[in-house]
Amino acid sequence: MPTGARWCLLTAATTALAPVRNTPVESELELGLRAGEATRAATRVDFASQLFRVGSIISPEREDFPKEVQAPAGAPNILLILTDDVAYGTSSTFGGPIQTPTMDSLAQTGLRYTQFHTTALCSPTRAALITGRNHHTAHTGVIMEFGTGYPGYDSLMPKSVGTFAEVLKQHGYNTSWYGKNHNVPDWQTSEAGPFDLWPTGLGFNYFYGFIGGDTDQWHPALVEGTKPIEPYFGKPDYILDVDLADHAIDWIRKQKASAPQRPFVAYYATGTAHAPHHAPKEWIAKFKGKFDQGWDKVREETLARQKQLGVVPADTQLTARPNELPAWDSLSVDQKRLYARMAEVYAGALAHADHNIGRVVDAIRDLGELDNTLIIYIMGDNGCSGEGTVQGTTNELAVNANGVVEDMPYLLSMIDELGSDQTYNHMPAAGPCLRHAVPVDEAGRLALRRHAQWPGALVAEAHQRCRRYPHAVPPRDRHRSDHL
Numbered sequence: 302m303p304t305g306a307r308w309c310l311l312t313a314a315t316t317a318l319a320p321v322r323n324t325p326v327e328s329e330l331e332l333g334l335r336a337g338e339a340t341r342a343a344t345r346v347d348f349a350s351q352l353f354r355v356g357s358i359i360s361p362e363r364e365d366f367p368k369e370v371q372a373p374a375g376a377p378n379i380l381l382i383l384t385d386d387v388a389y390g391t392s393s394t395f396g397g398p399i400q401t402p403t404m405d406s407l408a409q410t411g412l413r414y415t416q417f418h419t420t421a422l423c424s425p426t427r428a429a430l431i432t433g434r435n436h437h438t439a440h441t442g443v444i445m446e447f448g449t450g451y452p453g454y455d456s457l458m459p460k461s462v463g464t465f466a467e468v469l470k471q472h473g474y475n476t477s478w479y480g481k482n483h484n485v486p487d488w489q490t491s492e493a494g495p496f497d498l499w500p501t502g503l504g505f506n507y508f509y510g511f512i513g514g515d516t517d518q519w520h521p522a523l524v525e526g527t528k529p530i531e532p533y534f535g536k537p538d539y540i541l542d543v544d545l546a547d548h549a550i551d552w553i554r555k556q557k558a559s560a561p562q563r564p565f566v567a568y569y570a571t572g573t574a575h576a577p578h579h580a581p582k583e584w585i586a587k588f589k590g591k592f593d594q595g596w597d598k599v600r601e602e603t604l605a606r607q608k609q610l611g612v613v614p615a616d617t618q619l620t621a622r623p624n625e626l627p628a629w630d631s632l633s634v635d636q637k638r639l640y641a642r643m644a645e646v647y648a649g650a651l652a653h654a655d656h657n658i659g660r661v662v663d664a665i666r667d668l669g670e671l672d673n674t675l676i677i678y679i680m681g682d683n684g685c686s687g688e689g690t691v692q693g694t695t696n697e698l699a700v701n702a703n704g705v706v707e708d709m710p711y712l713l714s715m716i717d718e719l720g721s722d723q724t725y726n727h728m729p730a731a732g733p734c735l736r737h738a739v740p741v742d743e744a745g746r747l748a749l750r751r752h753a754q755w756p757g758a759l760v761a762e763a764h765q766r767c768r769r770y771p772h773a774v775p776p777r778d779r780h781r782s783d784h785l
């Protein structure tokens with residue numbers, strides 16, 4: 302500010318005070334006190350007038366707290382479970398070779414959906430699932446890391462696309478999210494935020510998990526809310542699937558202890574069985590020798606079980622194996638030994654995840670809340686991943702993303718380390734043919750499976766297989782153009 306301007310301001314202030322200074326009987330202190338008294342008197346008058354105006358509606362017998370939003374009486378708790386990179390012919394619930402007793406148990410009293418489809422990619426399926434919108438409407442036409450600045454693909458979910466958690470929170474639910482996110486724009490994942498598109502910005506009161514597409518299960522890149530944490534320090538046996546279940550159980554119990562009448566939402570999105578395939582040794586050992594017959598035979602065995610269960614039509618034929626994937630009989634003894642081991646590791650990881658999901662279900666049962674809990678168990682946001690290349694890898698990111706070449710002697714030297722914290726491993730693209738034991742529908746999409754249980758409402762239809770609601774993207778949005 303120029304000196305002249307400052308001077309003018311001082312002059313104006315002095316002029317304004319001049320009449321007061323010309324009053325000889327009052328000091329500045331007296332003036333201040335008099336002014337304060339005048340203000341207080343005015344305030345008393347104003348307050349009295351307000352009391353006069355509202356007095357007719359205020360009385361000691363009538364409280365004036367705003368009413369809290371409460372969910373309707375009997376509104377169910379919701380447990381939404383999502384696994385990662387698992388195909389239709391994988392879990393025992395749908396005829397696969399990997400035992401998933403938690404899902405099996407729920408299926409016995411619930412519904413099996415045999416025509417459930419996804420977008421066949423992580424982020425888009427997850428965006429559609431949490432918003433109930435077409436993944437392009439949610440600006441998530443591709444995974445977050447591949448977001449581009451074009452409509453439907455910029456990975457910036459708009460405010461107009463609310464999540465089910467936001468809606469339910471506004472109707473009296475407590476909401477939480479555990480495990481994988483993969484719905485935050487890639488450049489907004491640091492501690493600098495912004496955090497509007499993190500789970501806690503999307504209606505989830507509590508988040509305990511990881512923001513990216515995958516993470517080391519032994520030393521995960523975890524956040525609680527928006528704060529990075531490292532809970533594995535000093536815990537040599539730490540593994541994420543146990544930790545996720547522990548935190549979900551703890552949160553659910555506290556909710557019901559503090560506000561038993563309030564329903565909860567728990568979105569439980571384990572990082573398993575995306576790479577890296579990590580599991581405790583004892584869980585991997587459960588599958589020792591279970592894949593020695595090779596992926597071609599596993600396909601046949603799986604399809605036979607699927608027909609027996611009735612989850613595929615009785616006349617279903619196996620699809621032809623793509624030419625890029627070798628027949629099991631064409632492999633060397635070492636290749637067979639390695640690939641069978643990789644399948645055991647994958648199987649151990651998924652079975653271990655299902656076991657820990659079972660702990661969450663058991664905790665809800667122990668609270669006496671199971672009969673008022675809608676459980677939706679989606680086995681896979683897409684089918685098995687092909688990122689392991691034809692021969693599998695000890696390090697998915699090195700091989701698949703950075704072009705590192707691993708030869709067979711090296712892979713064999715690491716065979717006993719697979720599944721440990723020494724590897725970031727992935728199985729071969731043929732993936733013991735877990736993914737190829739899947740009939741492909743007319744649209745060329747892999748049919749995934751979903752299971753829903755809510756005994757209080759759906760028990761009348763228990764044991765029936767259901768072909769409704771076949772897509773993560775709701776029907777009203779499914780046929781919108783890809784460039785929206």
Ligand SMILES: [Ca+2]
Pocket residue numbers: 385386422423575682683
């Ligand atoms: Ca996935």
